[in-house]
Amino acid sequence: MDTSVDMEKLGQKIEKSSAFIEDIYTELDKVIVGQQYMIDRLLIGLLADGHVLLEGVPGLAKTLTISSLAKVINTDFQRLQFTPDLLPADLIGTLIYNQKEAEFTVKKGPIFANIILADEINRSPAKVQSALLEAMQEQQVTIGENTYELEDPFLALATQNPVEQEGTYPLPEAQVDRFMMKINIDYPTEDEELEIMRKNARTGEKQVLEPVVDADKVLEARKVINEIYVDEKVEKYIINLIFATRDPQKYGLDDLAELINFGASPRASINLNLAARAHAFMEHRAYVTPEDIRTVAMDVLRHRIIPTFEAEAENISSENLVEKVMSKIQVP
Template sequence: MEDKTANEEIEQVNESSENVDLALLTEEAQEESTTEASESDSLSLEMNQILRIRDQIRKVVIGQDKIVDQVLAAFLAAGHVLIEGVPGLGKTLLVKAIAQTFAGDFARVQFTPDLMPADVMGHAMFNMKEQEFVIRKGPVFCNLLLADEINRAPAKTQSALLEVMQESQVTIEGESHSVKPPFMVLATQNPLEQEGTYPLPEAQLDRFLIKVSVDYPEESDELKLVRLVTQGLSREKLDVSLVEKVITNEDAELLRKKTSEVTVDEQVLEYAVAIVRQTRNWSGISVGAGTRGALALIRIARAMALVAGRDFVMPSDIKEMALPVLRHRITLSPEMEIEGFSHDQVLQDMLEKVEAPRL
C-alpha cells in the first residue's frame, strides 16, 4: 500500500511538472507570435510609406520606374547618387519630385566653371555692426542637395563635397558644422558633351553609393509624358506641385534605421564580396572596386529588398544592383576601351561567371 501511494505521488508530481512545462511553452509561443505580429505590422507600415513615396514620384516621373526604385533605395540606404543621362530625360525633375515627398529642406546648385567651394559650403564674413566674423552657411546645409551638372565645376569645387558626403559635416574656418539628417546629395552629369567639363576624381566618384544611367523612355511613356506636359501649357514646365508630402524627417530616419536591420544571409554576403573581388582579377578591368564597393552593394541590396516588401536580401538583389554600384568604381583596360566596350557590358559578362548561391 505504501509503495502504491508513493507511485501515485510521483505520477502526480510528473503530471504537474508536464503541465508547468506546457504552460511555459504556450507562453513562449504566444510571446513569439506577438513579436512576429508586431514585426509584421511594423514592416507593413514602412512598406506603406515607401509605396506612397514611390506613387507620388511616379505622378510626374513617367517611364523611369526602375530608376525611381534605385534612387529611392539609395535614399533609404543613406547614400548619394550620381545620375547620368543626356539632357531632357527628367533628371532634375526626378530629384525635385523626391524632395517634394518629404518635409525636408531642398537646395539646388548649378555647377559652373567659376563656382567656388565657398559658394557651396559657405564662408566666414565680417559683421560690421557686431564687429565680428560670422559664418554664412551655404546651400549644402539642407536635407536634399541637387548638384546639377557637377562635372561643369573644376576639381577643387567638386572635392569640396567630399567631407560633407562622407562625414555629414562641413569645416569652415577650422570649425565643424553638422548638416541636418537625413542628408543626401544627388548629382547629375551629361555623358555626351565633354567640352568644358572636368571629370570627377576617383575619390569623389567612390563617395556615390550608386551611379544611375537614365536612358530614353519607351514610346508609349514618352507619348504620355508629352501629352501630360503640353495640356494647357504654352511652355515646358517642371511641375512638381502634384507631388504630396508623405513623410517627415523623423519618418525618413526611421525608414533608414529599418533598412539597416534587413537580414543578410552569410551566403549572400559572400556572394557580394565575391563579385567585388572578381572585378580585381577580370581581364577586361585594369582597376577593380575597393572594399567600399562591397559595403555599398550590401547597403543598397538591403534597401532594394525593403522596397520589394521583404525584410531579407536575396541573391537577385545583389545581382540587380551590381551594375549601379560598380560601374563608376572600375577602370576598363585599354584594350576594352579601344574596342568600344562599355563598363556595363564588361560587368555583365563578369557577373555571369560568378555563381550565385541557392537559398
C-alpha cells in the same frame, strides 16, 4: 532562439515601416511619367544613406524627379548649377565681416539642406568637387575655425551630362567611388513620351505635390533596414562578385585579367550589401535574396571598375565587365 518567430516579427515590422513607399510612388506618378528605374534608385540611395550619381542627356526629368522626391518626403531641397566659376564658398558658405559688430559671422551655404542636387558636377573645378565630396563623406563642413554638422537625412545627388564634354572636369575615379551608385538614365519609351507630351504640352498648369512622409520616417526606416537578414551564402556571393573584379583568374575569368585595370574597392561590398537591403525593404521583405544583389549590382559597380586601355580599344565598357563577372559567378 527561434529564428522563424524572429523573422515573422521582423517581417511585420518591415511591412509596417515600408508602407510609405507606395505612397511616394503614387504621389510622384502625378508629375513623373515612367522613369521607374531612376525613382527606385533614388529611393534606395535615400533609404541606404548613399549618394547617387546620375548620367543622362538633358531633358530626361532628372531635376524634376529629384525636386519632386524632396517635396513628397517633406525635406529641404537645394539645386546647385555647377559652373566653371563656382567657388567652394558658394557651396558650403563663408565668413562675412560685420562692421557694426566688428566681428565675423557665418553665412551658411546651400549645402545645408536635406537633398542637394549638384547639376552638371563635371562643369566645376576640382576644388568645388572636392568640397562637395568631403561634405558627402564626413556629413559636416568647416567654415573658418568651426565645424558644422549637415542636416539628417542628407543625400547628395549629382548629375553628369554625357554630351558636350568641352569645358568639363571629369570626376577622378577615387572621388566617384564615394557615390553609392551611378545610374544611367535613358530615353522614355514611345508610349511614355506620348503621355509626357500630353501632360506637359500645356501652358500655366502646374501639378502640386503633397508631402506623404517626413524625414523622421525615413530615418526610422534606415534603422529598420539595418535589421534586415542577410544569409551567409548571400554575403559570400557579394564577396565573390567583388573579388572577381580584383582577381579574375581565381574565378575562372582569365580573359578579364587584361581588361580590368582596377577592381571594385571595399566600399563596393559595403554599398552592395546596403543597397540590396534597401531594395528588400522596398519589396516589404525581411531578408535579402541573391536577386536583390543582382538588381542593384550594376549600379553599385559600374563606376568602380576601371577598364584597361586594351578594353577601351576594343570598346569594352565597365558595364560589359560587370555583366561578364555576374554571368560567371555562381548564384547561391
